[in-house]
Amino acid sequence: MTVALDDPGLVGRIRARESAALEAVIHEYLPQIVRAARGAGLRAEEAEDIAHATFVTFLEKADTFEGRSHIRTWLFGILFHKIMEVRRMIERERKTDDIDEVMESRFDATGSWSRPPSADVAVFGREIRERTAECLENAPPKQRLAFVLREVEELDTDEICKILEVTVTNLGVMLYRVRNRLRECLESKGMTL
Amino acid sequence: MMTCKEVSTAVASDGAARLPWTKRVGVRLHLLMCRHCRRYAAQLAAIGSAVRRLYRDEVPSKSLEDSILNSVKKK
Numbered sequence: 152m153t154v155a156l157d158d159p160g161l162v163g164r165i166r167a168r169e170s171a172a173l174e175a176v177i178h179e180y181l182p183q184i185v186r187a188a189r190g191a192g193l194r195a196e197e198a199e200d201i202a203h204a205t206f207v208t209f210l211e212k213a214d215t216f217e218g219r220s221h222i223r224t225w226l227f228g229i230l231f232h233k234i235m236e237v238r239r240m241i242e243r244e245r246k247t248d249d250i251d252e253v254m255e256s257r258f259d260a261t262g263s264w265s266r267p268p269s270a271d272v273a274v275f276g277r278e279i280r281e282r283t284a285e286c287l288e289n290a291p292p293k294q295r296l297a298f299v300l301r302e303v304e305e306l307d308t309d310e311i312c313k314i315l316e317v318t319v320t321n322l323g324v325m326l327y328r329v330r331n332r333l334r335e336c337l338e339s340k341g342m343t344l
Numbered sequence: 345m346m347t348c349k350e351v352s353t354a355v356a357s358d359g360a361a362r363l364p365w366t367k368r369v370g371v372r373l374h375l376l377m378c379r380h381c382r383r384y385a386a387q388l389a390a391i392g393s394a395v396r397r398l399y400r401d402e403v404p405s406k407s408l409e410d411s412i413l414n415s416v417k418k419k
Contacts, residue, residue, distance in 0.1 A: 168417060177412055185404040190395075199408050203415070210416045262347025267380035268387055283394045301358070302392040303399045308358065323357035330356045330388050337391065 161222070166213045177206060180226050183304055187227065190299030191234050191292045201237065205230045220313060227306075227314040231296060238292045250332045269338050279342055286336035294329035297322060346370040348381050355385045 154161065154175035164172035184205055188198035208229050216225060259265040287295060293315065300311045312322050346367070351374045354360040360371050375382050 173416055177409055181404050181409055186399045186402045189402050190399050203412050206412045258349045262349035264348045264380045268384045280394055280398050284398055302395050323359050327357040333391050334387055
């Protein structure tokens with residue numbers, strides 16, 4: 152029996168532990184869940200364990216799922232909470248962050264660049280990928296997760312806000328910080344073409 | 345006229361889409377005229393695609409899929 156992921160009856164079939172429905176959901180979303188966990192900074196093994204736990208919780212809670220949001224949103228939400236437990240992520244984005252000061256120092260009083268972005272930052276090739284991975288290490292897990300949900304999974308703002316339980320403004324602050332942190336870090340490593 | 349600081353903040357926070365249309369036009373005009381901000385925006389886009397490439401090849405093992413399936417079926 153085939154299973155369509157947009158089937159409105161899918162939640163019911165999952166609750167009934169119907170094999171084909173379970174297989175379809177796991178097959179579709181497991182790669183995304185593992186990728187997001189890796190993106191948030193978990194090691195490969197940790198990411199697989201947490202993905203496993205995410206699906207177990209998903210099934211345990213399937214009876215309370217009202218189907219008002221997308222299954223994917225719900226899965227990512229469970230994953231987020233599990234990563235928070237492991238990494239003791241701070242619940243709220245901090246009021247200040249080192250990167251804010253760095254960015255302040257790049258503009259003059261009129262809001263023009265006093266230190267414009269270096270012309271040498273170019274993000275190509277394997278070496279740059281490795282440097283990017285190193286630079287990501289310095290970002291807090293929640294910012295990283297916001298960033299990978301946006302850039303790798305290409306989810307829209309509303310869905311990411313639901314998953315991370317933040318406001319649109321708060322998500323904007325997180326993305327601003329993680330992107331600038333990465334850019335500053337790559338620039339300081341002298342990434343050139 | 346929007347400042348470089350306002351434009352770069354809008355770009356980095358994905359905020360441009362939520363601005364009123366006059367400001368959205370302001371961001372576009374500014375990017376057309378300012379090479380520093382254009383470079384900044386291009387760098388952020390390039391960093392996004394580097395991260396996409398970094399994680400795109402992360403594929404879970406088939407055994408993980410099976411073991412999850414096993415543990416959820418049993419319960």
